[in-house]
Amino acid sequence: MTPAERPSTLLNRRGFLALGAGATAALGLAACSSSASPPPQAKVGPTSPLIARAEAARRPAGAVVRPVDLTAQVGELDLGGVQVRTWSFGQLPGKEIRLKRGEVLQAKLSNRLPQPTTIHWHGLALRNDMDGVPDLTQPAVAAGSDFTYEFTVPEAGTFWFHPHVGVQLDRGLYAPLIVEDPADGGDYDTELVIVFDDWLDGTGTDPDAVLANLKQNGMNMGAMPGMDHMGGMPKSDLLGGDAGDVTYPxxxxxxxxxxxxxxxxxxxxQRIRLRLINAGADTAFRVGVPGVPLRVTHTDGFPTTASGDAEAVLLGMGERIDAVFTVPATGVPVLAIAEGKSGYAQVLVHAGNSRAGTANDSAAELLKKAKVQTVQDFSAAPQVDLKNRAPDVTHDLKLASPGAKYDWTINGKPYDPADGLPVRQRQRVRLRFVNDSDMYHPMHLHGHTFQVRGQNAPGPRKDTVLVLPRRTVEVDFDADNPGQWLTHCHNAYHGESTMMTVVSYVE
Known part of the structure; x- marks a missing residue:
């Protein structure tokens, strides 16, 4: 079904209440600049004419349409001598989608899973009704049904896509989405796209069982496969404390x-541009090429300047980093250390006839001692730096530790698609992520790219930012893409345990 063919009558009553363009609802979270609750305001829902107008404005005349077929299915996959039965788009990762800035992606999703599903196009400032969030931007695609996503890709960069239903992200339903810039290529010779992941599906448990046990037992998780045992949570100084809730084989x-x-x-x-994507559900990665410097060029798809070359970079869940390195005379691994956990992933880069070795435990130990560049080491490149401007509205998002039943919250409330943080078109918006918990949270905003506010200088442009325990991170963005947009923790288990809210455009 194409967007033009999708009638509003497909929405159930719950979906209608959340989606209706003219629906009037009380938005229960006020801007922090006001102590009073806002009056009822009309929300700009995904069926609003404003959404179609915004899409028309970003679609060039005669834009090329790139059709893609995606089948979400159940099947056996080989992880390298480890056979698992899982859900995927037919391979792991799914087949890369690559197109040029300004082109139109037309992706037909065929759902052959036993559950409803969607696709969220992570990092893209696309039209709101194609964002893939059930009960907020679209009804979930039922098992046995099809749905066609169609939208213009307005910005070049390294992106990816995944479901936004339950903890399906912690299976194999993800793939890279690369949007090329015609001006790229002058400072590198070739590209290598790497998707990192933490894996437990089909190894004696599955993500649904892990989440169910977390919700039943809270942080007293016992010894069920896939969860941290009574020996304590994994720890990381780089992440400021707890490094995750789930163990992965x-x-x-x-x-x-x-x-x-x-x-x-x-x-x-040879100069290789690495496009690094963290598709993990509960694991941040420390990524580097041991003994070889990395020149970081992009954060979450946007050009950046960095404070010198990096020995390693920190990549939180949902984040992407592009970096260029020069292949030495001998083959080398690109290593991703599971931060605070036991294990690593790697891709081997050969150097002509010099083949990189598979066994790299000693190199991984050295990488654990490397100096790591994090978000405070990057600044937006001048061409993407937001013009300095005072915010028109500021919203606090207080990130709270889980209760007895693993109920993570924002501003003390569970997620409600009908409740949100009101903004208006053309406002400069500031979000203050206030982490009152003992664990880091990779906070992701849909449909926009924000600029992280640095202590001494403007930070990088991103759509996902790590908020360390007991810290506050402020980000600014321009409200230039109307609709109802999820913002949430990209730890899949935190997000599905209600650490989500809505940036809600109102008229």
């Missing part, structure tokens, strides 16, 4: 374990 790079990695045929002296 495998960490993957491009769908393979570290003992059976994929390889890339590099050449000595």
């Amino acid at each position: 495998h960490f993957l790079a491009n769908g393979r374990t570290a003992t059976a990695p994929t390889s890339f045929p590099g050449k000595p002296g």
Whole structure:
């Protein structure tokens, strides 16, 4: 079904209440600049004519349409000597989608899973009704049904896509989405896209069982496979404390374990642009090429300047980093250490006839001691730096520790698609992520890119930012893409345990 063919009568009553363009609802969270609750305001829902107008404005005349077929299915996959039965788009990761800025993606999703599903196009400032959030931007695509996503890709960069139903993200339903800039390519010779993941599906448990046990037992998780045992939570100084809630038997790079990695045929002296994507559900990765400096060029798809070359970079769930390195005379691994956990993933980069070795435990130990660049080391490149401007509205998002039943919250409330943070078109909006918990949270905003506010200088442009325990991170964005937009923790288990809210455009 195409967007033009999708009638509003497909919405159930709950969906209608959340989606209706003219629906009037009380938005229960006020801007922090006001202590009074806002009066009822008409929300700009995904069926609003404003959404179609915004799409028309960003679609060039005669834009090329790129059709893609995606089948979400159940099947056996080989992780490198480890056979698992899981859900995927037919391979792991799913087949890369690559197109040019300003082109139109027309992606037909065929749902052959036993559950409803959707696709969220992570990082793209696309039209609101194609964002893939059930009960907020579209009804979920029922098992056995099809749905066609169609939208213009307005910005170049490294993006990816995944479901937004339950903890389906912690299966194999993800793939890279690369939007090319015609001006790229002058400072590198070739590209290598790497998707990192933490894996437990089909190894004696599955994500639904893990989440159910977390909700039943809270943080007293016992010894069920896939969860931290009574020995305590994994810890990381880099992450400020707790490093995750879930243990994983495998960490993957491009769908393979570290003992059976994929390889890339590099050449000595070749400049490789790495496009690094963290598709993990509960794991941040420390990524580097041991002994070889990285020049970071992009954060979450947007050009950046960095404070010198990096030995390693920190990549939280949902984040992407682009970096260029020069292949040395001998083959090297691109390593991703599971931060605070036990294990790593890798892709081998060969150097002509010099093949990188599979066994890299000692190199991984060295990488654990490397100096790591994090968000405070990056600034937006001048061409994407937001013009300095005072915010028109500021919203606090207080991130709270879980209660007895693993109920993470924002501003003390569970997620409600009909409740949100009101903004108006053309406002400069500031979000203050206030982390009152003892765990880090990768906070992701749909449909926009924000600029992180640095202590001494403007920070990078991003759509996902790590908020460390007991810290506050402020981000600014321009309200230039109307609709109802989810903002949430990209730890899949936190998000599905209600650490989500809505940035809600109102008229």
